[in-house]
Amino acid sequence: VPDNFFINCGSDTDVTDNNTGRIFIGERETEMEASSSVGFIFPKHGSSSEKESNHSPTPPLYQTARLFHAESEYKFRIEKHGYHLLRLHFFAFSSSEGNLSSSLFNVSVPGFFLLNNFNPQYNKTLIEEFFLSINTNNFRITFSPIHPNPAFLNAIELFLLPNTFIPKGRFYDYNSMVFHTSHRLNVGGSDINMVNDSLWRNWQIDDHPSAGHKFQNTSPIHEGNYATLAPSLVYQSARVMNSSKNHSKLSNITWQLDVKKNAKYLVQLDFCHIIGTPVLKNSHFNVYFDNNLSHRITPYDHFNQTCVPFRLESVVDSDDSGVFKISIGPAQNSPHKYAYLNGLELMEIIEKTSPGPMPEVKQNHPSHSHSHWYCHLLVHLKLLAILGAVALVSVIAVVFFVCLKPKKPKHDQSVDWLPMEKKRGGGSSHSHSRYGSSHGSSSSSSSRSHVPNLNKIPFDELQVATNNFDQNWVIGMGCFGIVYKGLLNNGLRVAVKRTEPGLLQQQDLLDLEAEINILLRIRHRHLVSLIGYCNEKSEMILVYEYMEKGTLRDHLYSSKLCWIQRLEICIGAARGLNYLHKGSSCRGISNVHSHVKCSNILLDENNVAKFSDFGLSRKVGPFDENMKCDVYSFGIVLVEVVCGRVAMDAKYLAAEWGSICKKKGRLEEIVDPCIKCEIDGESLTKFGETVDKCLRKKAFDRPCMGDVLWDLEYALQLQRGAIQSKPHSLNNTNTIASSKTQELAILKHDQLNSPVNYYSGL
Numbered sequence: 135v136p137d138n139f140f141i142n143c144g145s146d147t148d149v150t151d152n153n154t155g156r157i158f159i160g161e162r163e164t165e166m167e168a169s170s171s172v173g174f175i176f177p178k179h180g181s182s183s184e185k186e187s188n189h190s191p192t193p194p195l196y197q198t199a200r201l202f203h204a205e206s207e208y209k210f211r212i213e214k215h216g217y218h219l220l221r222l223h224f225f226a227f228s229s230s231e232g233n234l235s236s237s238l239f240n241v242s243v244p245g246f247f248l249l250n251n252f253n254p255q256y257n258k259t260l261i262e263e264f265f266l267s268i269n270t271n272n273f274r275i276t277f278s279p280i281h282p283n284p285a286f287l288n289a290i291e292l293f294l295l296p297n298t299f300i301p302k303g304r305f306y307d308y309n310s311m312v313f314h315t316s317h318r319l320n321v322g323g324s325d326i327n328m329v330n331d332s333l334w335r336n337w338q339i340d341d342h343p344s345a346g347h348k349f350q351n352t353s354p355i356h357e358g359n360y361a362t363l364a365p366s367l368v369y370q371s372a373r374v375m376n377s378s379k380n381h382s383k384l385s386n387i388t389w390q391l392d393v394k395k396n397a398k399y400l401v402q403l404d405f406c407h408i409i410g411t412p413v414l415k416n417s418h419f420n421v422y423f424d425n426n427l428s429h430r431i432t433p434y435d436h437f438n439q440t441c442v443p444f445r446l447e448s449v450v451d452s453d454d455s456g457v458f459k460i461s462i463g464p465a466q467n468s469p470h471k472y473a474y475l476n477g478l479e480l481m482e483i484i485e486k487t488s489p490g491p492m493p494e495v496k497q498n499h500p501s502h503s504h505s506h507w508y509c510h511l512l513v514h515l516k517l518l519a520i521l522g523a524v525a526l527v528s529v530i531a532v533v534f535f536v537c538l539k540p541k542k543p544k545h546d547q548s549v550d551w552l553p554m555e556k557k558r559g560g561g562s563s564h565s566h567s568r569y570g571s572s573h574g575s576s577s578s579s580s581s582r583s584h585v586p587n588l589n590k591i592p593f594d595e596l597q598v599a600t601n602n603f604d605q606n607w608v609i610g611m612g613c614f615g616i617v618y619k620g621l622l623n624n625g626l627r628v629a630v631k632r633t634e635p636g637l638l639q640q641q642d643l644l645d646l647e648a649e650i651n652i653l654l655r656i657r658h659r660h661l662v663s664l665i666g667y668c669n670e671k672s673e674m675i676l677v678y679e680y681m682e683k684g685t686l687r688d689h690l691y692s693s694k695l696c697w698i699q700r701l702e703i704c705i706g707a708a709r710g711l712n713y714l715h716k717g718s719s720c721r722g723i724s725n726v727h728s729h730v731k732c733s734n735i736l737l738d739e740n741n742v743a744k745f746s747d748f749g750l751s752r753k754v755g756p757f758d759e760n761m762k763c764d765v766y767s768f769g770i771v772l773v774e775v776v777c778g779r780v781a782m783d784a785k786y787l788a789a790e791w792g793s794i795c796k797k798k799g800r801l802e803e804i805v806d807p808c809i810k811c812e813i814d815g816e817s818l819t820k821f822g823e824t825v826d827k828c829l830r831k832k833a834f835d836r837p838c839m840g841d842v843l844w845d846l847e848y849a850l851q852l853q854r855g856a857i858q859s860k861p862h863s864l865n866n867t868n869t870i871a872s873s874k875t876q877e878l879a880i881l882k883h884d885q886l887n888s889p890v891n892y893y894s895g896l
């Protein structure tokens with residue numbers, strides 16, 4: 135199979151791996167470029183080392199190795215670009231020719247040092263596994279001995295992963311990093327051999343957690359996208375907190391994992407509500423990394439269906455202790471005390487920009503001069519690259535400064551990011567002056583500096599507004615914290631997002647406050663308005679306008695929106711996103727969303743869609759690229775809307791969509807059955823084309839949000855036209871969108887795209 139390499143190094147015979155039954159092909163000398171440049175064959179046969187005789191016989195795969203006395207390469211001809219898994223097998227043995235136990239070497243691939251100062255243990259199998267994106271046809275793995283002893287390798291596996299695989303996490307450029315597996319645990323279960331994992335990963339038992347008991351269940355895991363997460367076996371076992379009536383006796387479950395000091399890791403935690411594990415409404419538990427609260431899990435939100443897996447991913451930095459602790463335990467204010475975990479993966483992130491130490495090759499071999507030359511060349515190239523990058527950043531900074539400067543005086547005249555206006559006439563006028571108009575039309579930038587920050591809401595007031603943060607007033611839970619509904623003094627209904635007190639460091643609070651002050655100025659009919667915030671007592675609480683009908687995600691699961699309503703919601707959301715994007719290009723303010731998903735599209739009482747959760751703490755790169763990522767994610771939202779289901783893994787859904795669209799006429803098959811009979815063919819085709827454009831592989835080829843909006847409006851027109859021309863054949867009894875919504879949908883896009891006074895809708 136092209137791009138699948140299983141090689142038995144240092145031997146010309148094929149052997150079968152006892153573990154997996156997979157055949158590793160022997161190296162045929164004719165296929166090697168020149169045997170002297172790629173190392174020496176090192177057979178183990180006939181070895182009678184005393185030490186070895188105490189051990190069980192070496193598996194056939196590890197009875198030969200290829201030795202590298204100087205820097206050498208394995209080269210692979212790669213047909214298909216994409217995510218590959220590279221597994222390198224090491225087994226240090228001794229033979230009449232020498233002893234490999236004192237070998238010390240580096241292994242690298244272009245741009246990355248995979249293993250630094252690597253010293254495989256004697257007589258022990260070591261399999262080092264890396265996930266890496268290969269986008270070259272000539273892939274090389276370089277072995278550089280450091281010690282006078284040679285570098286070596288016993289076997290290689292290199293294969294293309296299914297295109298549904300991609301490590302998740304939000305803000306990372308996966309082409310500039312490699313993931314090196316450190317730990318992969320089937321929590322509460324037993325070892326899982328790679329043959330039982332569609333991505334050929336091995337899972338191990340979690341031997342030594344501090345507490346908890348094993349919980350196993352054979353109920354089938356929900357058919358869906360879990361194959362891209364972990365195999366179903368992982369979800370069928372868990373470790374749960376020991377139940378105890380006396381809550382004070384409950385202790386968190388902690389896993390202590392060996393890690394490299396001061397390195398970056400991707401943590402992937404798998405959860406699944408299997409039959410028998412408790413899922414209690416409004417209950418939550420915490421996840422701690424190195425004793426710091428990292429996440430709060432509200433299983434009920436994720437698992438309102440049984441056996442639907444859920445994965446949580448984070449990037450963390452290890453400290454200099456060499457141990458990383460992951461704990462789960464009940465949240466203090468949770469009505470029920472419990473916690474559980476099904477799977478755990480820890481992968482070191484090796485970044486292109488931080489290659490680690492260069493190999494130090496000793497000058498005791500003729501070809502070492504060549505290695506030195508190579509290393510120096512690399513160092514020089516890197517220096518040049520760094521200098522180039524510094525120069526480029528300086529130029530960008532100057533251009534940025536020059537471009538921004540003249541815009542400053544116009545700040546308050548621009549139509550973008552207009553401050554919220556006061557409502558004309560009665561209603562909750564108090565609220566406008568109190569929590570909304572600090573940047574209002576009356577407050578020019580000059581006067582603003584003299585007035586107190588009116589968007590700050592006292593903690594006491596929020597306590598009253600949320601009935602003292604009453605558990606029964608909780609409406610949701612996100613990365614930022616718990617969300618409560620609330621009622622302000624002035625009668626305004628709000629959503630109050632509260633982080634765990636003390637979770638944010640002082641610096642985070644300052645950064646956040648600066649960002650909040652920008653967000654407070656963004657007003658648009660299709661963006662959920664931030665009304666105010668509170669940062670007293672090391673708290674950070676954000677107060678948003680309340681969205682009566684919750685998230686689009688909830689509606690896709692339960693309530694049945696008709697096709698016209700779905701199109702209107704998509705159009706509204708597209709307007710909000712387009713406004714963010716346009717704003718960013720006009721003002722030089724980075725306002726890509728970076729978090730586009732259907733749980734961030736909220737609906738008000740009239741089903742008007744608004745984007746929430748934009749802007750806060752996003753790591754942004756070049757504007758265009760980030761905008762095109764938003765467009766891609768919006769494409770996923772569109773697929774979810776038309777299929778009436780929510781993607782567990784966006785990449786998987788996108789791939790599925792791609793394969794469906796290749797087969798003509800199959801589009802209808804995936805349409806939500808609830809709207810099948812009412813949907814007009816042309817409207818669906820137009821919608822499908824829009825999705826296709828959004829999901830194009832190359833960011834550059836994707837449309838801008840303005841074009842997406844235009845296409846969606848056209849799809850709506852087609853649907854409306856079809857209803858008018860054949861009212862009986864399209865069953866649109868559901869399409870009684872409120873007259874207000876209908877009215878909005880036909881308003882011109884540019885009318886709606888200008889900032890509005892959201893109070894006027896109250």
Ligand SMILES: Nc1ncnc2c1ncn2[C@@H]1O[C@H](COP(=O)(O)OP(=O)(O)OP(=O)(O)O)[C@@H](O)[C@H]1O
Binds near residue numbers: 617680681733736
């Ligand atoms: N303005 C609002 N009005 C009504 N409900 C809201 C509002 N904001 C958030 N919610 C509810 O709270 C839940 C959590 O929202 P939040 O934005 O904190 O997290 P999220 O976007 O769902 O998840 P994450 O932070 O992981 O992306 C939402 O799913 C929604 O049910």
